[in-house]
Amino acid sequence: xxxxxxxxxxxxxxxxxxxxxxxxxxxxxxxxxxxxxxxxxxxxxxxxxxxxxxxxxxxxxxxxxxxxxxxxxxxxxxxxxxxxxxxxxxxxxxxxxxxxxxxxxxxxxxxxxxxxxxxxxxxxxxxxxxxxxxxxxxxxxxxxxxxxxxxxxxxxxxxxxxxxxxxxxxxxxxxxxxxxxxxxxxxxxxxxxxxxxxxxxxxxxxxxxxxxxxxxxxxxxxxxxxxxxxxx
Amino acid sequence: xxxxxxxxxxxxxxxxxxxxxxxxxxxxxxxxxxxxxxxxxxxxxxxxxxxxxxxxxxxxxxxxxxxxxxxxxxxxxxxxxxxxxxxxxxxxxxxxxxxxxxxxxxxxxxxxxxxxxxxxxxxxxxxxxxxxxxxxxxxxxxxxxxxxxxxxxxxxxxxxxxxxxxxxxxxxxxxxxxxxxxxxxxxxxxxxxxxxxxxxxxxxxxxxxxxxxxxxxxxxxxxxxxxxxxxxxxxxxxxxxxxxxxxxxxxxxxxxxxxxxxxxxxxxxxxxxxxxxxxxxxxxxxxxxxxxxxxxxxxxx
Numbered sequence: 001x002x003x004x005x006x007x008x009x010x011x012x013x014x015x016x017x018x019x020x021x022x023x024x025x026x027x028x029x030x031x032x033x034x035x036x037x038x039x040x041x042x043x044x045x046x047x048x049x050x051x052x053x054x055x056x057x058x059x060x061x062x063x064x065x066x067x068x069x070x071x072x073x074x075x076x077x078x079x080x081x082x083x084x085x086x087x088x089x090x091x092x093x094x095x096x097x098x099x100x101x102x103x104x105x106x107x108x109x110x111x112x113x114x115x116x117x118x119x120x121x122x123x124x125x126x127x128x129x130x131x132x133x134x135x136x137x138x139x140x141x142x143x144x145x146x147x148x149x150x151x152x153x154x155x156x157x158x159x160x161x162x163x164x165x166x167x168x169x170x171x172x173x174x175x176x177x178x179x180x181x182x183x184x185x186x187x188x189x190x191x192x193x194x195x196x197x198x199x200x201x202x203x204x205x206x207x208x209x210x211x212x213x214x215x216x217x218x219x220x221x222x223x224x225x226x227x228x229x230x231x232x
Numbered sequence: 233x234x235x236x237x238x239x240x241x242x243x244x245x246x247x248x249x250x251x252x253x254x255x256x257x258x259x260x261x262x263x264x265x266x267x268x269x270x271x272x273x274x275x276x277x278x279x280x281x282x283x284x285x286x287x288x289x290x291x292x293x294x295x296x297x298x299x300x301x302x303x304x305x306x307x308x309x310x311x312x313x314x315x316x317x318x319x320x321x322x323x324x325x326x327x328x329x330x331x332x333x334x335x336x337x338x339x340x341x342x343x344x345x346x347x348x349x350x351x352x353x354x355x356x357x358x359x360x361x362x363x364x365x366x367x368x369x370x371x372x373x374x375x376x377x378x379x380x381x382x383x384x385x386x387x388x389x390x391x392x393x394x395x396x397x398x399x400x401x402x403x404x405x406x407x408x409x410x411x412x413x414x415x416x417x418x419x420x421x422x423x424x425x426x427x428x429x430x431x432x433x434x435x436x437x438x439x440x441x442x443x444x445x446x447x448x449x450x451x452x453x454x455x456x457x458x459x460x461x462x463x464x465x466x467x468x469x470x471x472x473x474x475x476x477x478x479x480x481x482x483x484x485x486x487x488x489x490x491x492x493x494x495x496x497x498x499x500x501x502x503x504x505x506x507x508x509x510x511x512x513x514x515x516x517x518x519x520x521x522x523x524x525x526x527x528x529x530x531x532x533x
């Protein structure tokens with residue numbers, strides 16, 4: 001494993017930096033091999049590649065759902081690779097995550113789903129009300145606050161998930177195939193939301209295999225194949 | 233910071249209560265099982281308290297030495313001196329044959345006329361002995377009573393040590409059996425609570441993964457489950473106290489008159505307040521421990 005001191009100097013302001021990162025699951029072939037990347041604040045970056053290329057694993061390493069087998073990962077100035085389990089929750093409070101399957105709690109209303117993040121942080125009722133309303137307005141769902149997720153369309157559910165991810169003003173928004181379950185028109189609407197969030201200053205890293213939409217956006221693209229970066 | 237923590241705690245407590253309500257039937261099983269084991273503990277405290285009281289009052293009973301007939305005043309005086317010089321005896325009262333008959337006559341009340349038919353006084357003279365309250369253990373009393381029974385002036389000793397001994401043995405055996413059953417049932421309730429919490433964790437698996445995702449700490453995730461276990465334990469404790477109150481009143485109603493008939497004015501006490509509070513604390517502790525066991529098993533996986 002290469003130490004941080006032996007690496008070439010890099011500006012410290014990057015939101016995400018990866019240095020020679022490897023990830024192997026139970027002695028199998030490396031899911032990620034020698035990943036080096038840097039994402040600047042305010043950037044919107046697409047992570048593309050076929051299924052099994054390692055896109056999801058790379059995202060999971062950033063919010064420490066998985067631990068790198070070797071290498072260093074710096075997120076918002078903190079070395080994620082050396083983080084203790086008790087510090088992971090602090091990291092995750094700075095990161096918003098959106099999934100393909102939305103991961104909403106079906107026993108809670110739209111409002112409660114979004115408010116959950118702030119309840120975990122012990123925010124006051126008035127602050128929760130204000131911030132949740134603002135986040136839902138941002139995704140155009142303020143009129144559906146009292147509705148349960150099952151009564152929403154796929155696109156609407158994904159917008160709730162986006163509202164939940166941004167309600168605490170994260171410095172980094174990770175999205176794993178957020179349009180994977182949506183038709184093209186709805187996918188474009190959701191994508192526009194991400195662009196809007198990015199314009200307002202949040203760094204966005206999105207894994208997708210929807211190359212058509214990626215091309216339309218004209219943003220920076222990182223291509224992965226068999227766990228390696230093939231295009232930067 | 234402090235208000236944030238209080239707000240979080242209130243939210244988690246509410247979540248714990250909501251979990252108990254959502255768990256429904258499995259939570260009810262847990263509450264009933266805790267109640268069963270704590271009921272035994274309630275009975276343990278009640279039986280122990282009342283048997284100890286009985287033992288105390290048994291030792292408070294006066295020992296009576298019935299004297300042989302035709303003893304001279306000199307012999308009686310010598311025995312009295314011996315009794316008064318014994319450390320375990322605090323008071324010695326001589327009751328002559330005539331005084332015994334008078335006391336008996338007084339106790340008979342309206343039926344005292346029956347004694348008029350007697351040709352002679354059949355009652356023996358006796359010594360009534362009050363024992364030192366510090367002498368509590370039957371084995372401390374036994375040598376003295378044996379010594380007195382062997383004295384040539386003494387016909388017999390009433391208030392002997394045998395039933396005090398039996399009561400004391402019963403106390404030890406009852407204490408052991410109830411304690412053993414209590415421990416077994418406590419372990420069973422711990423396992424049942426752990427299983428209930430396990431089911432709740434399973435039911436809320438998705439929610440927990442989302443909690444982790446949005447930055448909830450491990451304690452924030454665990455606390456509602458611990459509160460749930462403690463609440464189930466507390467409810468079990470309350471149910472156990474309620475059940476023992478029911479049993480107590482049923483016992484007082486049906487059996488207590490019989491005991492009074494045999495042993496005289498002897499009342500049975502209910503659980504003391506500090507013991508009732510101890511039951512509630514124990515219930516909560518067992519519930520919390522059950523939750524921790526369940527969560528630790530999950531973490532280990």
